[in-house]
Amino acid sequence: MATTNFLSVLLIALGLSADCFAVAVSASVFMTAVSPLQILRTSFAFGLFQAVMPILGWLAGRTVVDLIAEYDHWVAFVLLVAIGGRMIWESFHSRGSKHEQIDITKGFILLTLSVATSIDALAVGLSFAFLRVDIALASLTIGITAFVVTAIGFFLGRKAGNLIGRRAEAIGGMILIGIGLRIILAHML
Numbered sequence: 508m509a510t511t512n513f514l515s516v517l518l519i520a521l522g523l524s525a526d527c528f529a530v531a532v533s534a535s536v537f538m539t540a541v542s543p544l545q546i547l548r549t550s551f552a553f554g555l556f557q558a559v560m561p562i563l564g565w566l567a568g569r570t571v572v573d574l575i576a577e578y579d580h581w582v583a584f585v586l587l588v589a590i591g592g593r594m595i596w597e598s599f600h601s602r603g604s605k606h607e608q609i610d611i612t613k614g615f616i617l618l619t620l621s622v623a624t625s626i627d628a629l630a631v632g633l634s635f636a637f638l639r640v641d642i643a644l645a646s647l648t649i650g651i652t653a654f655v656v657t658a659i660g661f662f663l664g665r666k667a668g669n670l671i672g673r674r675a676e677a678i679g680g681m682i683l684i685g686i687g688l689r690i691i692l693a694h695m696l
Contacts, residue, residue, distance in 0.1 A: 515686055516645045519587075519631055520557075520652035522682035525594060526624040527553040527653050531660025534611045541661055545612035550657040552617050556625035558650025561632030561642065568636025580694040583634035587687030590627045594680030625653075631683075638690070 531549065535541050611620055628649060635645055 513644070513648070515689070516640065516648050517652065518682055518686055519645075520649040521656070522591065522594075522680070522686070523557060523625075523628050523631060523649060524653045524656035525678065525680070526627065527557065527657040528660040529598075530611070530620055530624060531657045532664035535661045535664030538610065541612070545610070546658055546661045549612045549617060549620075549661070550654045552621045553624055553657045554650045554652075554654030556621040557628050557653035558646045560625040560628035561635060561646050561649055564629040564632025564634075565636045565640075565642045566632075568633040580637070580690055583637050584687045584691040586630050586634045587683045587690070590630055591680040591683030591685075591687065594627070594683065595677050596680075598677035598680065 530553075531546075534549070611617060631649075632642070632646075635642055
């Protein structure tokens with residue numbers, strides 16, 4: 508069984524972070540002012556959830572990995588393509604255009620967004636179990652990447668606007684699909 512290398516994990520992390528980036532860009536566009544503390548708090552929460560969810564998915568996947576060892580590359584492929592496809596689909600469908608003044612950087616809203624932006628990481632963690640990935644390194648890479656990408660999203664959001672956030676999510680989806688294709692092609696050759 509092929510082991511996913513660090514570059515693949517980093518690319519997956521960037522793909523998963525697209526939702527975090529899109530939320531940060533959107534928040535910085537519609538919030539009148541964003542303090543460094545708000546950026547740090549949101550980046551930390553998103554990074555933490557992005558780091559924990561793959562571990563939970565990996566743990567779930569480890570319990571069934573021996574049952575589907577012959578098909579594991581197909582499972583990883585389907586999961587990555589499904590996640591990537593959903594990200595691309597969502598990038599082209601409006602999520603509402605009202606710009607209400609809501610502070611997304613604290614409380615229940617931050618918790619909800621942290622979970623929502625990291626659900627894809629749970630499924631990726633499941634695929635990691637089938638690919639025999641070093642989950643500690645992958646989880647740390649995904650968490651740090653999400654932290655950095657979220658902070659960058661806040662900083663760029665003021666200048667770039669909503670359009671980049673939507674494109675980032677589509678690009679992230681394409682990256683995940685590309686990695687899924689690479690996994691299946693590597694296993695077939």
